Amino acid sequence: MSILVVGSVAFDTVQTPAGRAEEVLGGSASYFSVAASFFAPVHLVAVVGSDFTPDHASIFQERGVDTRGLARAPGKTFRWSGVYGEDINQRTTLATELNVFQEFRPDLPEWLKKIDFVFLANIDPDLQRSVLRQMKRPRLVACDTMNFWITGKSEAVRETLREVDVLLINDEEARQLSGERNTVRAARKILGWGPSSLVVKRGEYGAALYSNRSHFAVPAYPLTDPVDPTGAGDSFAGGFVGHLARTGRLDDGNIRQALVAGSVMASFCVEDFSLRRFGKLRPEEIRMRQKEFSRMTAFEELP
Amino acid sequence: MSILVVGSVAFDTVQTPAGRAEEVLGGSASYFSVAASFFAPVHLVAVVGSDFTPDHASIFQERGVDTRGLARAPGKTFRWSGVYGEDINQRTTLATELNVFQEFRPDLPEWLKKIDFVFLANIDPDLQRSVLRQMKRPRLVACDTMNFWITGKSEAVRETLREVDVLLINDEEARQLSGERNTVRAARKILGWGPSSLVVKRGEYGAALYSNRSHFAVPAYPLTDPVDPTGAGDSFAGGFVGHLARTGRLDDGNIRQALVAGSVMASFCVEDFSLRRFGKLRPEEIRMRQKEFSRMTAFEELP
Numbered sequence: 001m002s003i004l005v006v007g008s009v010a011f012d013t014v015q016t017p018a019g020r021a022e023e024v025l026g027g028s029a030s031y032f033s034v035a036a037s038f039f040a041p042v043h044l045v046a047v048v049g050s051d052f053t054p055d056h057a058s059i060f061q062e063r064g065v066d067t068r069g070l071a072r073a074p075g076k077t078f079r080w081s082g083v084y085g086e087d088i089n090q091r092t093t094l095a096t097e098l099n100v101f102q103e104f105r106p107d108l109p110e111w112l113k114k115i116d117f118v119f120l121a122n123i124d125p126d127l128q129r130s131v132l133r134q135m136k137r138p139r140l141v142a143c144d145t146m147n148f149w150i151t152g153k154s155e156a157v158r159e160t161l162r163e164v165d166v167l168l169i170n171d172e173e174a175r176q177l178s179g180e181r182n183t184v185r186a187a188r189k190i191l192g193w194g195p196s197s198l199v200v201k202r203g204e205y206g207a208a209l210y211s212n213r214s215h216f217a218v219p220a221y222p223l224t225d226p227v228d229p230t231g232a233g234d235s236f237a238g239g240f241v242g243h244l245a246r247t248g249r250l251d252d253g254n255i256r257q258a259l260v261a262g263s264v265m266a267s268f269c270v271e272d273f274s275l276r277r278f279g280k281l282r283p284e285e286i287r288m289r290q291k292e293f294s295r296m297t298a299f300e301e302l303p
Numbered sequence: 304m305s306i307l308v309v310g311s312v313a314f315d316t317v318q319t320p321a322g323r324a325e326e327v328l329g330g331s332a333s334y335f336s337v338a339a340s341f342f343a344p345v346h347l348v349a350v351v352g353s354d355f356t357p358d359h360a361s362i363f364q365e366r367g368v369d370t371r372g373l374a375r376a377p378g379k380t381f382r383w384s385g386v387y388g389e390d391i392n393q394r395t396t397l398a399t400e401l402n403v404f405q406e407f408r409p410d411l412p413e414w415l416k417k418i419d420f421v422f423l424a425n426i427d428p429d430l431q432r433s434v435l436r437q438m439k440r441p442r443l444v445a446c447d448t449m450n451f452w453i454t455g456k457s458e459a460v461r462e463t464l465r466e467v468d469v470l471l472i473n474d475e476e477a478r479q480l481s482g483e484r485n486t487v488r489a490a491r492k493i494l495g496w497g498p499s500s501l502v503v504k505r506g507e508y509g510a511a512l513y514s515n516r517s518h519f520a521v522p523a524y525p526l527t528d529p530v531d532p533t534g535a536g537d538s539f540a541g542g543f544v545g546h547l548a549r550t551g552r553l554d555d556g557n558i559r560q561a562l563v564a565g566s567v568m569a570s571f572c573v574e575d576f577s578l579r580r581f582g583k584l585r586p587e588e589i590r591m592r593q594k595e596f597s598r599m600t601a602f603e604e605l606p
Contacts, residue, residue, distance in 0.1 A: 086484055299519070
């Protein structure tokens with residue numbers, strides 16, 4: 001089954017202990033769609049400016065991502081720049097220029113309204129809901145958000161959550177959104193607002209799944225040479241939703257596997273700047289790393 | 304097989320978001336020995352002052368911990384006090400009074416020199432080595448250390464590591480000890496100094512095992528009402544060494560299970576102040592929580 005993602009396409013300028021990349025392809029929808037494309041067909045809805053060239057879009061073409069929904073507006077493409085500390089898990093945003101993204105109002109063409117799997121990347125929660133109002137009964141709606149919306153539009157975030165099956169956020173966002181310091185309590189509160197599953201991303205510590213059915217946790221893949229963590233969360237979401245769309249099953253066992261697939265894709269993302277690692281990633285490498293996750297977490301039940 | 308632990312017995316005064324406890328039993332050897340006592344016979348070597356009463360020792364008696372090696376010195380027992388932030392993972396030490404612990408020079412009685420499993424809790428690395436020099440070929444030596452020794456006596460710490468099989472420390476200590484910001488690189492460097500296994504404790508994120516044979520990670524048990532994290536690391540070590548001593552096997556599969564046993568004991572520790580939770584803990588509860596860890600981490604290998 002195929003996937004619709006609505007989010008941002010951006011040019012990022014990033015400095016990490018491993019080096020620097022200027023005006024490289026980024027944005028939540030870019031990372032998500034390319035990561036998910038290894039699992040299922042992906043349709044991308046976003047907006048770019050007149051400075052966006054066919055060259056920039058080549059990774060989407062190579063990965064077979066449908067970009068007919070990538071609108072072009074007069075002006076400049078969304079730009080973000082940030083710097084990572086000596087501890088690569090510490091990030092500081094230097095600049096955010098929304099540019100054409102500021103006026104982004106996703107208007108779905110007819111052929112995208114019946115897609116079964118939807119990922120609402122980190123955009124205004126009101127826009128997220130406007131996308132859902134255009135859709136015809138998707139089988140699964142997953143979404144992301146961030147502290148900016150949690151602080152500025154918390155009511156809108158909660159309204160969106162009523163219509164969402166899976167929320168994927170990080171630890172700090174889960175605590176902020178719920179007002180609970182304890183992550184387990186935070187998760188329970190958020191599950192009470194609508195989603196049947198909450199995936200808490202913990203960066204180098206992996207990810208945890210909270211649902212009414214079970215609790216599950218998976219570690220992160222241990223990388224010796226992380227290059228750039230930008231987009232890891234969206235790549236995680238791409239692997240996660242990608243696995244669910246590929247298999248078409250939404251049972252607890254399959255959602256657990258989706259967390260592993262997400263962790264695998266996030267780990268590849270971090271191995272290079274921008275989407276470069278995905279440009280040369282082979283399906284066989286994904287399979288091998290998925291197997292490594294099994295070896296890394298397996299133990300015999302204690303008597 | 305039985306276990307020898309050498310470390311501290313202390314009176315702790317602790318303030319957490321859940322409440323306050325004054326002059327309660329604490330210290331690395333106390334937590335370790337009581338946690339380990341659920342798995343194997345434990346012999347405790349430590350020192351207390353003249354203010355230490357039989358009442359204070361009652362938990363050791365109840366748990367069958369051999370306290371014949373608990374020396375009594377004129378003066379006051381080691382005291383520590385600390386406060387935990389609204390985020391219970393943030394700790395500030397308010398006061399440390401070494402008292403009789405300052406002059407602690409562990410002198411092993413003959414009957415303790417042939418114990419097979421040794422845990423050197425967080426004490427001066429020179430004292431840790433002096434204990435090993437008195438031992439007769441233990442089967443497994445595990446040890447802990449802390450930033451105080453890593454900063455002040457890094458050479459001595461590394462000398463001790465040459466004689467140690469398993470080092471159990473936290474993330475930050477692993478990075479500090481190795482001088483590497485990346486935990487995987489930190490682990491490799493430390494393994495090069497002697498230990499065949501490194502267990503990195505990650506608090507609410509669980510623990511990871513690094514060895515030349517494999518990499519393994521286990522999440523922490525999700526607690527909604529953590530009361531007091533003091534002693535969680537030593538309780539983890541107690542479950543870890545306890546499981547190895549009970550089974551007598553040191554293969555990779557058994558070491559993985561030991562990490563689970565350690566995580567289980569750490570989770571119980573945090574549920575109350577001091578050693579109170581262990582005072583009423585039933586073996587059946589340990590078995591149940593061990594099984595929950597299997598459920599919490601299980602997934603079918605991806606195709």
